[in-house]
Amino acid sequence: MGIIMLKFLFIVVTLPLLPACEKAPENQQEISPSVSASTQTPPQSKRWYTSEQLAKGYQLFQANCAACHQPDASGTKEWNKPMADGKYPPPPLNGTAHTWHHSMRVLRRVVNKGGVKLGGWMPAFENQLNNQEIDAVLAWVQSHWSDEIYQVWLSRN
Ligand code: HEC
Numbered sequence: 684m685g686i687i688m689l690k691f692l693f694i695v696v697t698l699p700l701l702p703a704c705e706k707a708p709e710n711q712q713e714i715s716p717s718v719s720a721s722t723q724t725p726p727q728s729k730r731w732y733t734s735e736q737l738a739k740g741y742q743l744f745q746a747n748c749a750a751c752h753q754p755d756a757s758g759t760k761e762w763n764k765p766m767a768d769g770k771y772p773p774p775p776l777n778g779t780a781h782t783w784h785h786s787m788r789v790l791r792r793v794v795n796k797g798g799v800k801l802g803g804w805m806p807a808f809e810n811q812l813n814n815q816e817i818d819a820v821l822a823w824v825q826s827h828w829s830d831e832i833y834q835v836w837l838s839r840n
Pocket residue numbers: 703704744747748749750751752770771772773774775776780781782783785790793794797798799802803804805806808820821
């Protein structure tokens with residue numbers, strides 16, 4: 684196994700351990716595919732979820748998440764500027780911020796446990812949504828990611 688392969692493995696193994704929503708997201712290095720501000724659902728390459736999950740995820744997102752993250756998952760425009768209380772506003776989940784930097788495991792944990800333990804204020808959903816429901820919500824969120832972003836996310840997970 685060559686050095687490059689080892690390096691790749693290192694990245695794949697360590698990335699999912701990063702905590703969700705670091706306190707200073709603006710300092711995070713953006714590994715860019717060019718990020719478009721569009722909120723339209725982009726054309727879909729082959730994804731891990733079914734259309735049933737998407738439909739369910741849409742309902743659950745509107746009921747549980749839209750109040751903060753906006754009905755189209757576009758969140759807050761100035762998501763990396765702290766508010767008056769020093770906390771960060773709900774970020775876009777649609778691929779324009781850094782949600783796609785997180786592995787499925789981390790994304791599930793954020794929704795299950797919320798952000799309070801990490802210094803944020805997103806509520807925990809472990810008592811409201813079961814694992815299948817959380818996966819469905821995340822499917823709907825990911826359906827807003829461009830193929831380019833989805834492929835980068837996939838290749839890291
Ligand atoms: C009361 C407002 C609120 C609600 C409701 C809410 N969130 Fe959040 N969410 C936030 C905030 C604020 C953050 C940033 C971290 C923090 O402060 O806890 C966040 C962060 C996230 C992140 C991490 C984003 C990133 O780029 O790292 C994900 C994923 C997420 N929310 C998904 C959801 C989903 C899915 C739901 C519904 C099941 C939901 N949120 C409901 C406020 C909310």
